[in-house]
Amino acid sequence: MVLHNRSNPSSPDWNAVLSKFQTIWGYSSFRSPQGEIIQCLLNQQDALVVMPTGGGKSICFQLPALLSHGVTLVISPLVALMENQVEELRQRHLPAALLHSELSSYARKQTLRALEANQLRLLYLSPETLFSPAVWERLCLPQVVINGMILDEAHCLVQWGDTFRPAYQRLGAVRPALLRTKPAGTRITIAAFTATADPQAQQTIQQILRLHQPQTILQSPYRSNLHLSVNIAWTPRGRRQQLLRFMQSRPHQAGLVYVRTRRDGEALAQWLTQQGYSTAAYHAGLSPEERRAIESAWLSGRILFVVCTSAFGMGINHPHVRWVIHFHVPILLSEYVQEVGRAGRDGEPAQALSLVSEPTGWLDSDDRQRQQYFQQQRRKQFQTAQALLHQIPKQGDVNTISRQIPNGAIALALLHSKGQLQWHDPFHYEICGTTKARLSDSQDLAKPMAQYLSTRQCRWQRLLQAFGCPDAAKQLGQGCGHCDRCDRIRR
Known part of the structure; x- marks a missing residue:
């Protein structure tokens, strides 16, 4: 595990934090590095957290949210993921809710009323729901207290943000836009959580979210079992x-x-x-x-x-x-x-x-066709965006562009990902580069997976190297001893 700007959980209120943790979840102590992450968020410091699946990431942002005044927005990619987490919190009688397109009109109105009344501590929603008029207007009300924004499963921003889910590219404009509507001195913490982010993905997440000197906690994905x-x-x-x-x-x-x-x-x-x-x-x-x-x-x-x-x-x-x-x-x-x-x-x-x-x-x-289809679709999206550039005004509103130009939002997201566009707020953009530049897809996203599948070295070492954990890879010496490559060497 790599820990940068580490905070020691030694504040005077730490016993109260532990007591709340035990009351809600029944545990007497945190697993490393849960305590450091919770302290970081309680100190209102931005964070980028990479922890293996099953490491207890959700508790790291749920507990600080429950201990704080105001609501923490949890940006989540999937309805199923939101429903599972919110159901667990509600079973513990905790003030959590979710918003998504499949909700009934009655449930949606109830949640929006609770948000306006500052009755929620956790609100789960997708990037697209966050930017819907009814939700965004309420979040901008001066009396609605927002203490943080969590990006759960943050690797989705990297995988989907420039093509499939262009709303992800606009998340970095959320904090400054909301702060303009809140009382002076308001602070909104942003933290990104994921189980998988290589060094390039970490950099992309930090840039798009505009994290301020984040505490970066990187835990090796290695699992010896x-x-x-x-x-x-x-x-x-x-x-x-x-x-x-x-x-x-x-x-x-x-x-x-x-x-x-x-x-x-x-x-x-x-x-x-x-x-x-x-x-x-x-x-x-x-x-x-x-x-x-x-x-x-x-x-x-x-x-x-x-x-x-x-x-x-x-x-x-x-x-x-x-x-x-x-x-x-x-x-x-x-x-x-x-x-x-x-x-x-x-x-x-x-x-x-x-x-x-x-x-x-x-x-x-089948495998070859599936990979070729993925690559063709990405190329097609870049080509479509390139063809649209001459139709897109230098300044404008993303909702207007989306109505007038099919795939216009994707074109704007691709321009942003290439550093040719900036968002003044989550809805208004300005193209800051020349639209004559080519929007080529320089990344071969499928290459790391292909290299892993065909590698002759220890598979865990290969994974650790790919995800920016060279020290953990070195600690395995000649190999992990529990992958098919190591099995062959032993035989």
């Missing part, structure tokens, strides 16, 4: 047979099977049901009720494993997951680390197996 392996599946049928053999050798163990699309998930879940397994396909296309039912069945053990897309996992706490299989590997290495991190959160041995096509893709071209 998690065995990593990659197997070649020569044909689609062979891939299914490998999956079947793996699960047959681990009866009565909880696990997850990751696929990349809804269609793949539903087809695989149907096939596994035909093989006699009780399972379900989980993806973002399900209703909230359907998602909750699958989560409940999995957490209670009524079904041992779920076939899921990346929509499943964030914020769902099942400590006894013994295995994770990537039936299809993700394009991004950061997604891979997030997903394998669901296994072995209780510290007991766990397995993470990835099934991949042979390198040429001649016998099973």
Whole structure:
């Protein structure tokens, strides 16, 4: 773990903090580095926190929010993630709420009234909901006290912020805009939390959010109880047979099977049901009720494993997951680390197996086609944005641009990511560079994952190097001893 500008949790009120922690969550002490993060936020200092999945990140911002006056905004990427965290807080009778597009009109009005009356301590919402007129207008009311903004799962800003979810690029303009509406002396703390951010991603998060001298807490993603392996599946049928053999050798163990699309998930879940397994396909296309039912069945053990897309996992706490299989590997290495991190959160041995096509893709071209599709889509988005540049005024309002020009918001986000645009507030922009510059996609986002899958060195060392933890990689010496590469060396 690397700790910069570390604060020692020794303030006079620390006993009260511990007492509140024990009252709410039942623990008598914090796990490292929870105490340092909580103290940092109580001191109203910005922070960037990189902690492995299962490290207890949510407590680090929930407790300071509950101990502070006013509301802390928690910017979250997925409805399922918001619902899980808010439900846990409400079960403890804590003043937390959420806002998203699937809420009933009555529930939405109730939450907005509670926000106006300063009755909330935590409000979960997406970037898009944050910028909706009804929400933004209330947040700007002088009497509404806002003490902090948390970006949960901050890697989504890097993965999605310049194309898929352009609203992420505008988050850095939130604090100065809100402060202009609040009484003099108001302070709003910003903290970003994620399990996966390499050095470049850390820099991007800090720049976009405009963090002020943040305390940076970097914890190695290394998990000695998690065995990593990659197997070649020569044909689609062979891939299914490998999956079947793996699960047959681990009866009565909880696990997850990751696929990349809804269609793949539903087809695989149907096939596994035909093989006699009780399972379900989980993806973002399900209703909230359907998602909750699958989560409940999995957490209670009524079904041992779920076939899921990346929509499943964030914020769902099942400590006894013994295995994770990537039936299809993700394009991004950061997604891979997030997903394998669901296994072995209780510290007991766990397995993470990835099934991949042979390198040429001649016998099973699915993986190669999936990667090519991802790269083509990104190129297409950059090309579309480039073509729109001559239509976009040098100054303007993002909502007007979005109405008048399809994909205009994405073009603005790409300009911002390339340093050619600045946001005066979350809605008004000014192009500060020449629009004649080419908006090329200089990043090969798929390359780190491809290198990991084909590496001949220890897999954990490769991951640690990729995520900016060279000291942790060196500490493993000749290898971790619990990945398929190290297994081969020992044999």
